[in-house]
Amino acid sequence: MVAAITISCPKSSVLQNPTSLKDPCSSFFGGSLKGVPFQLKPGNKRLDSFSLVVAAASNTPTTTSTSSSSGGGGRFYLNFTGFPFPLGPFLNRRTIRTEAVKGCIWLFEQEQALGFSSVSTNIRMTVIKLKSGGLWVHAPIAPTEECIQLLKELGAPVEYIVLPTFAYEHKIFVGPFSRKFPRAQIWVAPRQWSWPLNLPLEFFGIFRAKTLKDEDMSTPWADEIEQKVLSSPEVGIGPYVEVAFYHKRSRSLLVTDAVIFVARKPPECIGKESLLASAKNGLAVKILSKGKEVPQEPVVDNQMSRQKGWERMVLQILFLGPSNLLEPNASFAQMSQKLIVSPIVKTLVFSKVPEKVRDWIDSIVRDWKFKRIIPAHFAAPINAGRSEFLAAFAFLDELLGERYVTRPSLSLLFVSIMGKAASYFPPDDMKTLSSLDQFLVSVGAVKKTVSGRKKTS
Numbered sequence: 001m002v003a004a005i006t007i008s009c010p011k012s013s014v015l016q017n018p019t020s021l022k023d024p025c026s027s028f029f030g031g032s033l034k035g036v037p038f039q040l041k042p043g044n045k046r047l048d049s050f051s052l053v054v055a056a057a058s059n060t061p062t063t064t065s066t067s068s069s070s071g072g073g074g075r076f077y078l079n080f081t082g083f084p085f086p087l088g089p090f091l092n093r094r095t096i097r098t099e100a101v102k103g104c105i106w107l108f109e110q111e112q113a114l115g116f117s118s119v120s121t122n123i124r125m126t127v128i129k130l131k132s133g134g135l136w137v138h139a140p141i142a143p144t145e146e147c148i149q150l151l152k153e154l155g156a157p158v159e160y161i162v163l164p165t166f167a168y169e170h171k172i173f174v175g176p177f178s179r180k181f182p183r184a185q186i187w188v189a190p191r192q193w194s195w196p197l198n199l200p201l202e203f204f205g206i207f208r209a210k211t212l213k214d215e216d217m218s219t220p221w222a223d224e225i226e227q228k229v230l231s232s233p234e235v236g237i238g239p240y241v242e243v244a245f246y247h248k249r250s251r252s253l254l255v256t257d258a259v260i261f262v263a264r265k266p267p268e269c270i271g272k273e274s275l276l277a278s279a280k281n282g283l284a285v286k287i288l289s290k291g292k293e294v295p296q297e298p299v300v301d302n303q304m305s306r307q308k309g310w311e312r313m314v315l316q317i318l319f320l321g322p323s324n325l326l327e328p329n330a331s332f333a334q335m336s337q338k339l340i341v342s343p344i345v346k347t348l349v350f351s352k353v354p355e356k357v358r359d360w361i362d363s364i365v366r367d368w369k370f371k372r373i374i375p376a377h378f379a380a381p382i383n384a385g386r387s388e389f390l391a392a393f394a395f396l397d398e399l400l401g402e403r404y405v406t407r408p409s410l411s412l413l414f415v416s417i418m419g420k421a422a423s424y425f426p427p428d429d430m431k432t433l434s435s436l437d438q439f440l441v442s443v444g445a446v447k448k449t450v451s452g453r454k455k456t457s
């Protein structure tokens with residue numbers, strides 16, 4: 001998310017005891033500037049109460065593993081590609097594996113940095129074990145020795161490799177990853193494109209790929225995993241394309257960049273060096289300090305410094321130019337611990353094609369009874385269902401001036417209130433992003449709004 005300009009209501013409450021994720025998927029197994037179209041890319045408990053809880057991210061994974069080659073061994077990965085900024089880390093990527101659903105879903109995470117800056121977030125690959133005994137891999141990450149070893153420890157062959165988006169930060173790893181598993185089928189989101197040159201998939205090392213189609217029941221995994229494609233009209237240089245998946249047995253919704261949940265604490269895969277670098281009062285902090293004097297004091301390696309570094313990273317990823325990096329606490333509190341659409345995606349993409357996005361999310365909510373959400377960045381799994389998902393997109397109601405009857409009846413009582421909390425972004429922090437959007441519209445780089453709904457006879 002940071003790679004492609006990657007991307008609470010006050011005192012909003014969150015679930016303190018997230019849903020246990022230890023339920024097996026099946027007795028068969030025996031009982032875990034973002035993609036903007038013009039490439040500024042920047043246990044078994046259920047939610048029993050809807051109060052004003054938006055969502056809760058699990059912070060107690062069932063297992064956490066790293067390869068036996070500790071101390072950086074097996075983590076080498078050379079990468080200097082990326083436009084307009086290369087995607088770091090450039091030489092060393094640690095992989096963290098967690099078990100999200102026992103014996104069924106695993107999450108693999110690595111750090112992802114924007115160029116040579118101190119801004120990092122996590123990038124996530126999700127692996128699902130199918131009834132066949134094979135593995136279905138969603139959004140591959142860098143195939144370091146450590147990553148591949150952690151995957152092989154699951155003791156099952158990789159059958160399918162899925163690219164659920166057009167975004168470069170996910171596309172770049174599909175080719176190298178697939179070469180580690182030459183027998184696996186590769187499936188990609190439709191309407192692939194790149195910028196500044198619209199290069200074919202083969203240029204990225206992706207060969208013999210099949211195209212994901214909306215609600216396609218002919219895929220080899222259709223009995224277990226369903227899919228819905230968001231393929232928007234072009235709002236500028238290219239379209240926004242993302243495929244959502246629903247794993248029926250575990251009731252898990254997989255998305256790439258549609259929604260995020262920023263946890264209070266940084267992901268484990270982000271190293272302390274990155275956090276401490278972000279905690280330093282450098283040029284960005286001086287520019288975004290609201291005119292206050294910026295002290296030039298050394299950064300001490302402690303929990304407070306690491307937390308400040310994480311909060312600064314988040315605000316830069318979400319807003320590009322937040323109002324106050326010197327004192328990030330207040331803005332960070334507003335943006336964390338709730339399910340949201342990232343400000344960049346909301347402003348530069350979804351707000352421009354509200355009809356198309358509304359049709360997509362209403363179809364997801366109508367057909368899929370999910371209880372957890374797994375995005376490709378920030379926290380996961382998120383204990384959230386259809387009401388929380390709809391609330392994150394409440395801003396579409398203001399743009400469209402209508403409400404859809406396809407929503408679950410129970411959700412109608414809560415979505416409006418919850419949506420105001422989920423869609424509230426500090427106005428001062430939004431100024432840079434809003435100004436950028438206005439500029440891009442004024443010079444014709446992007447469109448203000450685009451109708452994307454198919455006409456019905």
